[in-house]
Amino acid sequence: MTDTQAPIDTDALMAFVFRAVEEAGATLNAALVVMGDKLGYYRDLAAHGPSTPAELAARTGTGEPYAREWLNAQAAGSYVTYDPASGRYTLPPEQAVALTVEDSPAFLPGLFQIALGTVHDMGHILDAARDGTGFGWHEHGADVHVGCERFFRPSYHANLVGTWLPALDGTVDRLTQGAVVADVGCGHGSSTVLMAEAFPESTFVGYDYHEGSVRTARERAEAAGVGDRVRFEVASAQDFPGAGFDLVTMFDSLHDMGDPVGAARHVRDALADDGTWMIVEPMAGDRVEDNLNPVGRAYYGFSTLLCTPTSLAQDVGLALGTQAGPARIHDVVTAGGLTRFREVARTPFNLVFEARR
Numbered sequence: 001m002t003d004t005q006a007p008i009d010t011d012a013l014m015a016f017v018f019r020a021v022e023e024a025g026a027t028l029n030a031a032l033v034v035m036g037d038k039l040g041y042y043r044d045l046a047a048h049g050p051s052t053p054a055e056l057a058a059r060t061g062t063g064e065p066y067a068r069e070w071l072n073a074q075a076a077g078s079y080v081t082y083d084p085a086s087g088r089y090t091l092p093p094e095q096a097v098a099l100t101v102e103d104s105p106a107f108l109p110g111l112f113q114i115a116l117g118t119v120h121d122m123g124h125i126l127d128a129a130r131d132g133t134g135f136g137w138h139e140h141g142a143d144v145h146v147g148c149e150r151f152f153r154p155s156y157h158a159n160l161v162g163t164w165l166p167a168l169d170g171t172v173d174r175l176t177q178g179a180v181v182a183d184v185g186c187g188h189g190s191s192t193v194l195m196a197e198a199f200p201e202s203t204f205v206g207y208d209y210h211e212g213s214v215r216t217a218r219e220r221a222e223a224a225g226v227g228d229r230v231r232f233e234v235a236s237a238q239d240f241p242g243a244g245f246d247l248v249t250m251f252d253s254l255h256d257m258g259d260p261v262g263a264a265r266h267v268r269d270a271l272a273d274d275g276t277w278m279i280v281e282p283m284a285g286d287r288v289e290d291n292l293n294p295v296g297r298a299y300y301g302f303s304t305l306l307c308t309p310t311s312l313a314q315d316v317g318l319a320l321g322t323q324a325g326p327a328r329i330h331d332v333v334t335a336g337g338l339t340r341f342r343e344v345a346r347t348p349f350n351l352v353f354e355a356r357r
Contacts, residue, residue, distance in 0.1 A: 028073075030112045033109060033112040034113050039062055042109075043100050046100045049090065053089075071089045104158075110147045110151035110152075111147070113143050113146060115147070115302075116147070117142070120141060128309050134313030134314070136313040137310045145212070148187065159347060161194060175198075178202055181246065182204075182207060182240065183204060183205070184207050184240060184248060185252075185254075186208050186213070186214075186217055186232065187208060187217070188213055188217050192217065192221070193226060193230065202229070205232070205233060206230070207235040208235075210234075238266050244275075247275060248271060248275065249277075252281065254320070254329065255329075257318075261335045265337055268357060277356070278354060281329055281350065282349065284299065284323040286326060295349065296323060303322035308322075326353070333355045
């Protein structure tokens, strides 16, 4: 028998092993970031500057051994710096923005929270993968739902009113004068409330199939003082009520749908003759090789463990995936009967499309 196994490059092997060790540390760090966010460690360090573990623990009302080990892990990952002479740990200002300023487009704890919640449900995904079935969005825990909003909301806050809506042909003028808007797949209603605050002459309705998210969205609208112009209803993208909408929006939700073509067809029927459909999707290229980068890697991970199972849990189960790309989104839109489609904006994390009848 001839041995056809390629010779092993020991240096390459060990390089991969150490890279894998770093990856394991990064996996654990997702939980540590969520821990630091929920216990207030990052906010405390941002407010008080260089601190010892004892000081951090005392100010946050937590156990000193936890604060000590957490700080050391954060220092090893360069999230904080450590001064051996004083035994103090410092959260640099750049990290403070990314880890404590919730309205910053660089805010990160939501990303770690949704990642941790997604990984928590790994057992269900293994079962679904073996059976070729799905696992619904509504079946995940709160960290997935809350983390998703906290991850995407800063980008919406930074871009939706100032950049994305103005990129749509004539839409801002209609919103200013008074338009009727449907936000489909609205989740906790962040996008809906942002638009309502910016355009007081318009009325808005948010639709989501997840009843728990709709309850939260209603609370958010009341808290923001826009409850008189915003309502939220439980409905799917394929059967939400109403017609003659001047604007229909979908934020990071089309690829999660089991029947996105059916959703596109329903949007077409629900739009006014000159209405606009704004589709916000995760940043992606059309080819696999376009997405072999850090953002694509994260999104492919979410696609495997969260978005694809969500689609497969619904009727049709098209499973576009988080990295569908412009060409596949175009195909979905045109299959639904809309004839005009163009990209109007992009960020490092999102693509924004305009579709019309």
